[in-house]
Amino acid sequence: MLAIDVKELRKQFKVQKNRSGLSGALKDLFKREYTQVTAVNDITFQIPQGEICGYIGENGAGKSTTIKMLTGILVPTSGELKVNGYVPHRDREKFVKEIGVVFGQRSQLWWDIGVIESFQLLRKVYDVPLNDFNRRLDRLVERLQLGELLNRPVRKLSLGQRMRCELVASLLHNPSIVFLDEPTIGLDIVVKTEIRDFLLEMNREEGTTILLTTHDLQDIEALCSRVIMLDDGSIIYDGGLEELKTTWSKGREIQFQFGEAMSISRLQQLTGALNVSWTRDNEFTASLFVPHEVNFSEAMGAVVGGAPIRDIKIFETNTDDIVRGIYQTGSAEVKQSESERLKETVNEVEKEPVLK
């Protein structure tokens, strides 16, 4: 059975229009006008059990709305949706026992009471047998080092401490699917790493399926083999993270610092017929973009063998840049070749006066 099975899922919100000015406000009083916002636009995807999948997109792309439908908080406008075989908004009572949810920006713990009391209340909500609860709580408390925090009220915890408690709260009933909406938001790198390690371990040992929403692509790199990317309510990419990186990074950039001044025509002479492109930073420094289809050592050898070199730096395109590029074009399909882009840069540089 699939953990998550979504077909043509859509969510539209009816939003009241506000007309401008006093007369507009008066008109609004007597006759309201509404407009439709399509937050999620006929998306289809499946997640097998035991997978950790990243769900990413710019602000307002529709991530939280999807998670809210998957967890039964919102009713879809149309489409089909099954989580562990249940229709979330219909089978809520049975369904909630199988899922854990963490909304990084909201707490499921009671603010003024001790953490342990919140956990005990959640045991009652989820109807967890006392022995199972105690066993699981002991393990989680030890693993996430919460021992000293259990009797403190939630309002007195730091953000990192609270987030570790939120995770425990979402896992006390041993769910097989966990939805994490920005679980590392605002945390320092130490706590982020602890949480990532814990999630990986839980996935490995217990086979827990995780759907993770985040703006921190290092969360995705550390945890997810697959990523679903959303733009304006539609899925624009669904596949492996490595595949996304190779398809989109297009190649590598080598920055050369030369021992003598180099003109753009001399640089181009060095690499001859190779399908690479140059960007000249100043008279002694230039960057060479080598697309994946060009042999990297051949390109490097052509330059090193033909000009005096002082220093070389090699840059891989990082995931943040790749994803930013996709967000900007709004599609993981339509893309301008990186080498074409860099050729344009060279043309612009050529037009500039040569630095002396």
Ligand SMILES: Nc1ncnc2c1ncn2[C@@H]1O[C@H](COP(=O)(O)OP(=O)(O)OP(=O)(O)O)[C@@H](O)[C@H]1O
């Ligand atoms: N209750 C609502 N009523 C009206 N519009 C809504 C409602 N909830 C969300 N929207 C709209 O739906 C769209 C998607 O919002 P959503 O919160 O799902 O995006 P998101 O990808 O989670 O963004 P963020 O990264 O900022 O949390 C936005 O245009 C938002 O304004």
